[in-house]
Amino acid sequence: MRKDKELATQLRRQGKSYKKIREELGIPLATLSDWFRYESWSHEIKNKLSSEASLANPEKIRLMAQATRKKWERIHREWQKEAVDEFPQLKTDYLFLAGLMLYWGEGDKKLENCQVSLSNSDPHLIRLFYLFLTKTLAVPTEKIRLSLLLYPDLVDATQQNLWSMATRISLDRFKKSTIIQGRHPTKRNSYGVCIIRVNSRRLKEKVLKWLELSRQHLYARYDSDVV
Numbered sequence: 001m002r003k004d005k006e007l008a009t010q011l012r013r014q015g016k017s018y019k020k021i022r023e024e025l026g027i028p029l030a031t032l033s034d035w036f037r038y039e040s041w042s043h044e045i046k047n048k049l050s051s052e053a054s055l056a057n058p059e060k061i062r063l064m065a066q067a068t069r070k071k072w073e074r075i076h077r078e079w080q081k082e083a084v085d086e087f088p089q090l091k092t093d094y095l096f097l098a099g100l101m102l103y104w105g106e107g108d109k110k111l112e113n114c115q116v117s118l119s120n121s122d123p124h125l126i127r128l129f130y131l132f133l134t135k136t137l138a139v140p141t142e143k144i145r146l147s148l149l150l151y152p153d154l155v156d157a158t159q160q161n162l163w164s165m166a167t168r169i170s171l172d173r174f175k176k177s178t179i180i181q182g183r184h185p186t187k188r189n190s191y192g193v194c195i196i197r198v199n200s201r202r203l204k205e206k207v208l209k210w211l212e213l214s215r216q217h218l219y220a221r222y223d224s225d226v227v
Contacts, residue, residue, distance in 0.1 A: 005035055012042055017049050079202045083209035090136070090210070091217060099132025100214050103207060116204050117197035119149070123166035126194045130169055133198060141173065143198050148177040150192040159192055167194070 004027060011021045018032045036042035053060070090096045102125060108117040118129050126146075133139040146169060148159055156177045164171040177192070 008032060008035065012036060012045060015045055015048065076205055079205040080209045083206040084213065086206075087210060087213045091214065093136055095128075095132055096136045096210075097214065099129055099136060100207070100210055102129050102132070104211055107207075109208065111201075111204060111208060114201035114204055115197050115199055116207055117195060119193050119195040121191065121193050123163060123191075123194070126163075126196055127167040127169070129196055130167065133196075137203070139198055139200075139203070141170070143200070144169075144173055144196065145175055145198070146173050146194060146196050147175045148192045148194055149180050150177050152179055152181070154192060162191060163194055 004025060007025055008021050008027055011024065012032075016024075018029050021027060021032055022029055103116075103118055106118050106120050106125070108115060116133075118126075120126060130144065133144060134141060146163070146167075148156070148163060150156060150159055159177065160171060160174045163169075164174060
């Protein structure tokens, strides 16, 4: 047996891959494949190496998850930095501040759901938040969704038309309503509750960062005057 083939066989039986053998001995991959392609023991080693390199390998899964987590942490920091860079100009916009305050009081603060979502029974409030999204933040109208929470005796199509007219938001932005049961038989809202939302983790990151920055800005300006 050729000396290089003998050395290659020893390394292969030790569980080395073709690439590792090539690195150590300088033998081309094609030559190694020709030497071992009909050896059953070599196929077993190949399968073992493939299994270790596959996604079934817990260590590889852990490393991939770690890399993915670091990637998204970097992206989230970039989105927050965008919010910081944009805030000095936005903070002078009354509509921007109004929209943030509405979200502070009525909006969803859970970052993980990746939604900028606000619900209320006042059409004027929904309309103002819609203007905040479209005019100040330049969210395309097709990205905005509205839906209603209605009591069983309310007609979905009728209520959607009423809300569309009251908010001056196109009816095609309204999706299927959700029927709910009231806790009180008579004391309840006759028009339901409207939910306005945008599915965007990037926008959610920025809105929450703007809320933090606006609080700092307002406290720095006015808190010293509070008795």
